Amino acid sequence: MSGLKLKGLRKAYGGFEVIRGVDLEIEPKEFVVFVGPSGCGKSTILRMIAGLEDISGGELFIGDRMVNDVDASKRGIAMVFQSYALYPHMTVEENMGFALKYAGESKETIKRQVAEAARILGLEALLSRRPKDLSGGQRQRVAIGRAIVRHPEVFLFDEPLSNLDAELRLQMRIEIARLHKELGTTIIYVTHDQVEAMTLADKIVVLRDGRIEQVGSPLDLYDNPKNQFVAGFIGSPKMNFLPAKIQGGRLSLVGYAGQSLPLPPLETAPLDGTEVMIGIRPEHFTKDGQAALELTVEIVENLGNETYAYARQGHAEMLTIAMQGDRSTRPGSAVSARFDPQKMFLFDMKGERIF
Amino acid sequence: MAQTRLGRNENISGWAFIAPAMVLLGIFMIWPILWSLWMSFQTGRGMNMSFGGLSNIIRLTEDPIFVKALGNTLTFLAIQVPIMIMMALIFAVMLNSPRLRFRGLFRTAIFLPAVTSLVAYSILFKSLFSTDGFVNASLIALGLSERGVNWMGDPFYAKIVIITAITWRWTGYNMIFYLAALQNIDKSIYEAARIDGIPAHAQFFKITVPMLKPVILFTTIMSTIGTLQLFDEVQNITLGGPANATLTLSQYIYNLTFRFMPSFGYAATVSYVIVVLVAILSFVQFYVARDRK
Numbered sequence: 163m164s165g166l167k168l169k170g171l172r173k174a175y176g177g178f179e180v181i182r183g184v185d186l187e188i189e190p191k192e193f194v195v196f197v198g199p200s201g202c203g204k205s206t207i208l209r210m211i212a213g214l215e216d217i218s219g220g221e222l223f224i225g226d227r228m229v230n231d232v233d234a235s236k237r238g239i240a241m242v243f244q245s246y247a248l249y250p251h252m253t254v255e256e257n258m259g260f261a262l263k264y265a266g267e268s269k270e271t272i273k274r275q276v277a278e279a280a281r282i283l284g285l286e287a288l289l290s291r292r293p294k295d296l297s298g299g300q301r302q303r304v305a306i307g308r309a310i311v312r313h314p315e316v317f318l319f320d321e322p323l324s325n326l327d328a329e330l331r332l333q334m335r336i337e338i339a340r341l342h343k344e345l346g347t348t349i350i351y352v353t354h355d356q357v358e359a360m361t362l363a364d365k366i367v368v369l370r371d372g373r374i375e376q377v378g379s380p381l382d383l384y385d386n387p388k389n390q391f392v393a394g395f396i397g398s399p400k401m402n403f404l405p406a407k408i409q410g411g412r413l414s415l416v417g418y419a420g421q422s423l424p425l426p427p428l429e430t431a432p433l434d435g436t437e438v439m440i441g442i443r444p445e446h447f448t449k450d451g452q453a454a455l456e457l458t459v460e461i462v463e464n465l466g467n468e469t470y471a472y473a474r475q476g477h478a479e480m481l482t483i484a485m486q487g488d489r490s491t492r493p494g495s496a497v498s499a500r501f502d503p504q505k506m507f508l509f510d511m512k513g514e515r516i517f
Numbered sequence: 518m519a520q521t522r523l524g525r526n527e528n529i530s531g532w533a534f535i536a537p538a539m540v541l542l543g544i545f546m547i548w549p550i551l552w553s554l555w556m557s558f559q560t561g562r563g564m565n566m567s568f569g570g571l572s573n574i575i576r577l578t579e580d581p582i583f584v585k586a587l588g589n590t591l592t593f594l595a596i597q598v599p600i601m602i603m604m605a606l607i608f609a610v611m612l613n614s615p616r617l618r619f620r621g622l623f624r625t626a627i628f629l630p631a632v633t634s635l636v637a638y639s640i641l642f643k644s645l646f647s648t649d650g651f652v653n654a655s656l657i658a659l660g661l662s663e664r665g666v667n668w669m670g671d672p673f674y675a676k677i678v679i680i681t682a683i684t685w686r687w688t689g690y691n692m693i694f695y696l697a698a699l700q701n702i703d704k705s706i707y708e709a710a711r712i713d714g715i716p717a718h719a720q721f722f723k724i725t726v727p728m729l730k731p732v733i734l735f736t737t738i739m740s741t742i743g744t745l746q747l748f749d750e751v752q753n754i755t756l757g758g759p760a761n762a763t764l765t766l767s768q769y770i771y772n773l774t775f776r777f778m779p780s781f782g783y784a785a786t787v788s789y790v791i792v793v794l795v796a797i798l799s800f801v802q803f804y805v806a807r808d809r810k
Contacts, residue, residue: 214708235714247705251727260723261713312713 163190163348164225164238164315166211172219173206173372180206182372183220188350188365193342196352197359197395198369204352205320207369211350212241212318224316240309241318244325246301248293248308254280255289258307265312272311279307282344283337299330306341319351323358335361356396360384368392390513393441399470401507402481404440408432413440413508415455417478423453423503426517438516441507444470444482451500457481459495473497557789559782566782573786583787585761586769589676593765594744597680602737605688609695610725624696631690639753642682643669646754672762675755679763682750687743691736698732699725734806741798745791766791 166188173181181203188194196204209215211222213234222229229237248257258279259272267275280286283303293301302322309317319338323331339362342349353359359366360380368375368383368391376388380396387393393401405416412422423440432438457473460480469485483499485491508517560569577583611617612624630638645651646668653665668674702725710720726733748767751757757764757772766787773784 212708212712214711234712239712241709241712243705243709245703245705247703247709249706249724251730261715264713264715264719308709308713 163346165190165192165348166316166350167223168207168211168220169223170220171207171210171217171222173203173210173215174218179218180372181210181218184372184374186367186374186377188348190348191346193349193351193362193364194367195359195363195365196350196367196369197354197356198375199395200354201371202369203372204354204369206372208241208318208320208350208352211237211316212239213237238315239318240312240314240316241320242302242305242309242322244321246293246305246325248301248304250293253290253292254285254296254304254307257293257304258311261308261312275311276307279310282310282341283307297330298326299334302326302334303337306338310341310345315348317347317349319349321353322351323353323355331358338362357398360396366396368395387507387515389515390439390441390509393507393509393515397443399444399482399484401441401443402479403509404442404479404481406438406440408436408438409434413438415440415478418455418475421455423506426503426506426508428508428516432516437511439509439511439513441509442481442501442505444484445486446505447483447485447499447501449500451502453501453503455481455499455501457483457497457499459491459493459497462491462493464489471497473499553785553788556782557785559785561780561782563779563781569782573783576783577786577790582761582764583769586764586766587790589761589763590745590747590765592676593680593683593747594741597683598737598740598744600680601684601688601691601740602733604684605691605736606695606726606729606733608688609692609699610721612692613696613699628689628693630686630688631693633686635686635749636753638686639682639750642678642685642750643754646678669755670759672759675759675763678754679747679750682754683744683747686750687740691740694732694736695729698729702728730806734802738799738802741802742795745794745798 166186168184168186168188171181171184171186172179184207196207198204206215210217211224213229213232217230224237224239249260252260255276258276262272262275276289277286280289283306285300285303285307288296288300288304293304296304302325305322322338323334326334335358338349338351342362351358351362363380365377366380366383367377370391376383376392378386383392383396387396390403394403404418406413406423407416408414408425409422411425413425414420414422455475457475459471459473461472463470463472469488469491471483471485471491472480473483474480481499483497491497506517507515510516556566557573558568558570559566560572561567608627612620612627614620617623646653648665648667648669650668652668653662656662657665666674668678706724707720710724715723746767747765748771751763751765751768752771755763757768770784770787773780773787
């Protein structure tokens with residue numbers, strides 16, 4: 163299996179740059195997830211790796227081979243599309259064997275490889291069906307099967323689960339994780355769903371506006387986000403952000419009637435009056451926290467195992483609080499949202515993390 | 518009870534709504550169809566007709582002009598329709614390519630003939646291919662021919678002129694159907710094929726053509742029907758000549774009815790030959806294009 167190296171990768175349409183110099187190393191057999199909001203360039207990078215988009219600048223290596231100008235079919239990759247991109251007039255078997263036929267494989271080899279892929283994906287009973295006779299999940303499995311039979315060095319997945327309903331999405335997610343274990347192939351997977359990213363990835367690449375914001379393991383990104391964007395993007399529900407000002411060595415909360423929190427130890431002590439952003443994850447509100455925010459609950463979502471309360475003080479920002487085991491909270495009630503100040507994050511007004 | 522009355526009222530107003538259309542269809546379509554079927558068993562000249570049983574059908578087999586017209590029509594069909602369908606398909610695929618510049622211009626240019634009047638373009642072709650017309654002038658200027666080609670006077674070349682004219686007029690029309698169908702094909706199917714290393718010719722024959730099969734079937738049947746009814750072009754360009762070399766069935770029906778001593782019964786019989794041909798050919802085309810799985 164091959165790794166990949168992206169060196170200063172750029173893509174421009176006319177004069178407009180959409181990928182602005184991406185450097186990344188992907189180890190062999192690694193499961194890498196590109197994540198980011200719509201328009202961040204994650205699919206474009208994937209398509210550049212696939213050879214479906216020209217590379218405007220920089221270098222792309224698959225293994226030790228620079229593939230900037232290598233045709234898509236000769237890069238040793240296989241891609242699974244969001245729309246499945248199955249050939250609608252062919253049976254499942256023909257869909258999976260089509261590429262092999264043109265790769266000059268013998269009929270026996272094609273039959274054997276298709277049968278093997280069908281076994282791995284549980285498609286044996288569906289081989290003679292057409293895509294229109296299959297469910298969304300089955301179609302996605304055929305699309306994966308079509309990729310598997312080619313024994314690619316690298317698998318590319320472009321938002322493969324976006325068209326599935328929630329239950330199927332979970333099922334296929336587990337299936338893809340199992341496949342990665344079984345096949346041991348390098349996988350690059352694009353999604354805007356951070357839950358998919360967290361559960362599948364060995365390494366997550368967070369992108370924004372054609373640039374990499376942070377690369378790291380899922381827990382690394384969760385525990386140590388480099389900036390406010392990554393902090394807000396990783397974690398569900400989203401991290402809460404409270405504007406604050408540094409005054410007299412404490413964090414004075416904006417809109418909280420003069421309430422302040424102790425300032426954690428920072429590398430360089432900021433000047434009085436500096437504006438900062440406090441980040442608190444909803445699940446970091448606990449009953450035994452040392453600090454507390456007095457809030458009024460506006461909306462409550464009971465999920466059974468967990469309850470999310472959306473609460474605020476006066477007209478300040480709405481905060482999300484995850485209340486494990488507490489089902490008694492009602493809209494309109496007052497809560498004292500306690501948290502450990504050691505677990506909070508601090509960002510400067512440029513969004514860079516300072517604590 | 519109330520429900521029954523309501524049902525009856527709805528029934529009446531429903532029929533009332535479609536009645537005008539039904540009456541018009543009845544008078545101008547169904548009645549003439551049935552009447553012409555009855556007429557096809559009548560013999561005689563002008564209005565002086567009598568029941569002749571199958572005598573018109575027997576006359577068909579002994580009528581050399583009918584055999585000639587049938588042969589001409591089938592020749593046009595067999596040569597022109599496949600050429601036009603292939604060309605329309607190739608143009609559609611080319612004009613669908615995002616890499617082609619001035620696509621809008623080419624699309625308009627190729628479709629434009631389809632909106633011109635049949636008579637107007639026929640006259641244009643007649644002048645282009647006349648002995649001292651543009652085509653001959655060009656051939657002579659290019660040194661490809663010494664004295665030009667006698668397009669209208671030679672049975673073979675006259676057929677070529679007709680085939681060229683219909684192809685020019687109808688290729689763009691058929692292309693639009695393919696273009697519309699192509700634009701509905703998910704682009705990622707071709708991207709998947711590219712990654713899978715499927716060569717361009719295989720993408721065309723193994724992906725594009727099968728996916729367009731329903732549209733190809735539709736256009737083939739429509740073109741077949743159109744060619745079997747071919748009239749305007751031959752009437753205006755060659756008048757069926759020379760020596761009936763381009764005479765079509767429709768033109769023969771017209772001649773039997775309006776140019777010669779009117780023979781309405783026999784003309785109706787020839788009309789039904791077209792009906793039977795359309796039915797047989799459509800069945801064959803559906804059968805060939807059927808889903809085999």
